[in-house]
Amino acid sequence: MSQMLLESVNVGQPVALDAGRPDKRTGICKQSVAGAVRVHGLGLEGDAVVDTRHHGGPGQALYLYSREDYAFWAARDVATGPGMFGENLTVSGIESADLCIGDRLAVGDVVLEVTSSRIPCATFARRMGDPGFVKKFRDAGRPGAYLRVVAEGYLEAGQAIELIPFAGDRISLGEHFALVFMAMKKPLPREMITRLLALPLAERDRADNLERLAAL
Known part of the structure; x- marks a missing residue:
């Protein structure tokens, strides 16, 4: 793996995607x-989180995407660029799928912890102009x-x-x-x-898995 680099820091304010x-x-x-x-415990100064039911909070304080991931989309004629997918941090040097829950990223004095993967939603599809x-x-x-801010x-x-790789069970x-997505079709x-529950998951993710466990 090559040296990881913070390529861009991205913030946004509330906007309407649908003029109607x-x-x-x-x-x-x-x-x-x-x-x-x-960067503080709930994210970047000057950045807005509107849908607080599904986004934000300590375990989802920041969202990261990589240039390597964007290269995949660019090869498929999808619009790319820092912040295009709603990420706060655009990085290079790794594919996001290779990060493990619990891995930490040290950036200067800031320490961040990987907590969960992003699950796409209808708002994301509207942002991309593709149902x-x-x-x-x-x-x-x-x-x-x-990412969680440590x-x-x-x-x-x-x-x-x-x-800084997570020392425990690596998922x-x-x-x-x-x-x-498997859990949407059949019980895990x-x-x-x-x-999963033994990992430092984001709060929403932990709650979902506790519900799955209770339903068994």
């Missing part, structure tokens, strides 16, 4: 910003990474990223992403749910 529904706004439209941006994009994103298996500080494009985001085995 100006009251329905989203924070998915992120723009690259210059200079150092403060079928949820399925395309699922099939591509390049989910990006939700140590606050400032982030700026150009910083090197040190990957990649690619594997996690596939398991989420108890052993797999127990493995």
Whole structure:
């Protein structure tokens, strides 16, 4: 794996994707910003989270996507660029599916922890202007990474990223992403749910797995 680099820091304010529904706004439209941006326990200063039922919170404070993932989409004539998929951090040097839950990323004084893969939704499809994009994103298996802020500080494009592998049971985001969609069709085995619950999952993800375990 090559050296990981923070290529872009992206923030967004609420916008309406549907001109016919100006009251329905989203924070998915992120723009690259210059200079150092403060990161705190709930994300980047100046960044908006509108749908707080499904997004944001300590376990999903930031969303990361990589240039390597974008190269896959660009080869398929999908619009790409920093923030295009709603990510706060655009990085290079890794494919997101290869990150494991519990891995940590040290960027200057900031420490971030991988907590979950991104599950696509209708808002994402509207952002991409493609009603079928949820399925395309699922099939591509390049989910990006939700991150928890372990140590606050400032982030700026150009910083090197040190990957600190999780010392425990390693479940990649690619594997996690596939398991989420598998669980939509049939119950996950108890052993797999127990493995997931032993990881530092995002809060929503943990709640989902506790429900799955209770339903067995």
